[in-house]
Amino acid sequence: MSFTVKINGSTHSVDVDGDTPLLWVLRDVLGMTGTKFGCGMALCGACTVHIDGVATRSCITSIESLGKSQITTIEAIGETPAGAKIQKAWLDHEVVQCGYCQSGQIMSASALLASNPHPSNADIDDAMSGNICRCGTYVRIREAINLAAQTNEKGG
Ligand code: FES
Ligand code: FES
Numbered sequence: 001m002s003f004t005v006k007i008n009g010s011t012h013s014v015d016v017d018g019d020t021p022l023l024w025v026l027r028d029v030l031g032m033t034g035t036k037f038g039c040g041m042a043l044c045g046a047c048t049v050h051i052d053g054v055a056t057r058s059c060i061t062s063i064e065s066l067g068k069s070q071i072t073t074i075e076a077i078g079e080t081p082a083g084a085k086i087q088k089a090w091l092d093h094e095v096v097q098c099g100y101c102q103s104g105q106i107m108s109a110s111a112l113l114a115s116n117p118h119p120s121n122a123d124i125d126d127a128m129s130g131n132i133c134r135c136g137t138y139v140r141i142r143e144a145i146n147l148a149a150q151t152n153e154k155g156g
Helices: 022-029 081-092 102-115 121-128 138-150
Strands: 002-007 010-015 048-051 054-057 070-072
Touching (some): 054 102, 081 138, 121 138
Parallel strands (some): 002 070
Antiparallel strands (some): 048 070
8 A cells, every 4th residue: 555654844655454563664665774673662762763843763653653743863853953852962962872772862852852951850751761772871861851952042
Protein backbone atom coordinates (compact mmCIF):
# COMPACT_ATOMS: atom_id res chain seq x y z
CA MET A 1 0.00 0.00 0.00
CA SER A 2 1.24 3.50 -0.75
CA PHE A 3 1.65 6.11 2.00
CA THR A 4 2.80 9.70 1.82
CA VAL A 5 4.93 10.86 4.74
CA LYS A 6 6.40 14.26 5.52
CA ILE A 7 9.91 13.95 6.90
CA ASN A 8 12.29 16.82 7.58
CA GLY A 9 10.32 19.11 5.28
CA SER A 10 10.24 16.70 2.34
CA THR A 11 7.38 14.51 1.15
CA HIS A 12 8.10 10.84 0.49
CA SER A 13 5.89 8.14 -1.01
CA VAL A 14 6.53 4.67 0.36
CA ASP A 15 4.97 1.35 -0.58
CA VAL A 16 4.71 -0.72 2.60
CA ASP A 17 2.12 -2.50 4.75
CA GLY A 18 0.14 -0.11 6.93
CA ASP A 19 1.40 -1.64 10.16
CA THR A 20 5.05 -1.16 9.20
CA PRO A 21 6.81 0.79 11.97
CA LEU A 22 8.04 4.25 11.04
CA LEU A 23 11.51 3.17 12.19
CA TRP A 24 11.75 0.59 9.40
CA VAL A 25 10.48 3.05 6.83
CA LEU A 26 13.14 5.55 7.89
CA ARG A 27 16.00 3.09 7.99
CA ASP A 28 15.22 0.42 5.41
CA VAL A 29 13.07 2.22 2.85
CA LEU A 30 14.46 5.76 2.96
CA GLY A 31 18.02 4.99 4.10
CA MET A 32 17.88 7.44 7.00
CA THR A 33 19.94 5.42 9.46
CA GLY A 34 20.54 8.11 12.08
CA THR A 35 17.50 6.84 13.98
CA LYS A 36 18.54 3.66 15.79
CA PHE A 37 16.90 0.34 16.62
CA GLY A 38 17.40 -0.78 20.20
CA CYS A 39 14.55 -2.82 21.65
CA GLY A 40 11.62 -2.48 19.25
CA MET A 41 9.25 -2.28 22.23
CA ALA A 42 9.30 1.38 23.31
CA LEU A 43 11.62 0.56 26.19
CA CYS A 44 14.95 2.19 25.28
CA GLY A 45 14.36 5.43 23.36
CA ALA A 46 17.01 4.77 20.69
CA CYS A 47 14.40 5.20 17.93
CA THR A 48 13.03 8.55 19.12
CA VAL A 49 11.86 11.03 16.47
CA HIS A 50 9.57 14.05 16.66
CA ILE A 51 6.03 13.76 15.39
CA ASP A 52 4.57 17.27 15.23
CA GLY A 53 7.26 18.27 17.72
CA VAL A 54 6.53 15.54 20.25
CA ALA A 55 9.25 13.01 21.08
CA THR A 56 7.86 9.67 19.90
CA ARG A 57 9.18 6.10 19.68
CA SER A 58 9.25 5.28 15.99
CA CYS A 59 9.60 1.53 16.61
CA ILE A 60 5.97 1.27 17.74
CA THR A 61 4.49 3.95 15.48
CA SER A 62 2.84 2.48 12.40
CA ILE A 63 3.11 4.26 9.11
CA GLU A 64 -0.68 4.24 8.73
CA SER A 65 -1.10 6.17 12.01
CA LEU A 66 0.85 9.21 10.84
CA GLY A 67 -1.72 10.95 8.67
CA LYS A 68 -0.50 14.44 7.79
CA SER A 69 1.93 14.67 10.72
CA GLN A 70 5.30 16.34 10.29
CA ILE A 71 8.18 14.08 11.24
CA THR A 72 11.60 15.34 12.25
CA THR A 73 14.57 13.03 12.63
CA ILE A 74 18.11 13.38 13.92
CA GLU A 75 19.21 14.22 10.37
CA ALA A 76 17.40 17.59 10.57
CA ILE A 77 17.06 18.37 14.26
CA GLY A 78 20.00 20.77 14.04
CA GLU A 79 17.86 22.99 11.82
CA THR A 80 15.47 23.71 14.71
CA PRO A 81 16.43 26.33 17.34
CA ALA A 82 16.25 23.92 20.26
CA GLY A 83 17.97 21.14 18.33
CA ALA A 84 20.86 23.40 17.36
CA LYS A 85 21.37 24.43 20.99
CA ILE A 86 21.23 20.85 22.19
CA GLN A 87 23.71 19.62 19.58
CA LYS A 88 26.15 22.43 20.41
CA ALA A 89 25.88 21.69 24.14
CA TRP A 90 26.42 17.97 23.42
CA LEU A 91 29.66 18.80 21.63
CA ASP A 92 30.80 21.40 24.16
CA HIS A 93 30.15 18.97 27.00
CA GLU A 94 31.52 15.91 25.17
CA VAL A 95 28.43 13.90 26.10
CA VAL A 96 28.83 11.02 23.68
CA GLN A 97 30.54 7.76 24.54
CA CYS A 98 29.79 4.88 22.11
CA GLY A 99 27.07 7.00 20.54
CA TYR A 100 24.44 4.35 19.92
CA CYS A 101 21.75 5.90 22.11
CA GLN A 102 22.63 9.47 21.37
CA SER A 103 20.39 10.35 18.44
CA GLY A 104 17.43 9.30 20.58
CA GLN A 105 18.79 11.26 23.55
CA ILE A 106 19.19 14.39 21.42
CA MET A 107 15.67 14.05 20.03
CA SER A 108 14.17 13.77 23.52
CA ALA A 109 16.31 16.62 24.86
CA SER A 110 15.40 18.86 21.91
CA ALA A 111 11.68 18.24 22.40
CA LEU A 112 12.07 19.09 26.08
CA LEU A 113 13.94 22.33 25.42
CA ALA A 114 11.48 23.40 22.73
CA SER A 115 8.53 22.97 25.08
CA ASN A 116 10.27 24.07 28.30
CA PRO A 117 13.11 26.59 27.78
CA HIS A 118 14.21 26.44 31.44
CA PRO A 119 13.69 22.89 32.68
CA SER A 120 14.53 21.96 36.26
CA ASN A 121 16.66 18.91 36.93
CA ALA A 122 13.45 17.08 37.81
CA ASP A 123 11.93 18.14 34.47
CA ILE A 124 15.05 16.86 32.69
CA ASP A 125 15.03 13.55 34.52
CA ASP A 126 11.34 13.13 33.79
CA ALA A 127 11.69 13.91 30.07
CA MET A 128 14.79 11.76 29.64
CA SER A 129 13.77 8.79 31.78
CA GLY A 130 12.73 6.68 28.77
CA ASN A 131 16.10 7.02 27.03
CA ILE A 132 18.52 4.33 28.13
CA CYS A 133 22.29 4.75 27.84
CA ARG A 134 24.35 1.63 28.44
CA CYS A 135 27.47 3.80 28.64
CA GLY A 136 25.99 5.77 31.53
CA THR A 137 26.24 9.27 30.09
CA TYR A 138 23.25 10.45 32.13
CA VAL A 139 25.12 13.04 34.21
CA ARG A 140 26.67 14.66 31.15
CA ILE A 141 23.30 14.60 29.36
CA ARG A 142 21.68 16.50 32.23
CA GLU A 143 24.55 19.00 32.35
CA ALA A 144 24.40 19.55 28.60
CA ILE A 145 20.66 20.22 28.70
CA ASN A 146 21.24 22.72 31.50
CA LEU A 147 24.00 24.31 29.41
CA ALA A 148 21.69 24.59 26.39
CA ALA A 149 18.93 26.07 28.57
CA GLN A 150 21.31 28.78 29.81
CA THR A 151 21.41 30.14 26.27
CA ASN A 152 17.64 30.71 26.36
CA GLU A 153 16.52 34.12 27.54
CA LYS A 154 15.09 34.25 31.04
CA GLY A 155 11.33 33.93 30.97
CA GLY A 156 11.49 32.87 27.32
S1 FES B 1 13.90 0.79 19.63
FE1 FES B 1 12.19 2.03 20.02
S2 FES B 1 12.24 2.38 22.16
FE2 FES B 1 13.82 0.93 21.81
S1 FES C 1 26.65 6.55 24.60
FE1 FES C 1 26.80 4.38 24.49
S2 FES C 1 24.76 3.70 24.85
FE2 FES C 1 24.69 5.82 25.26
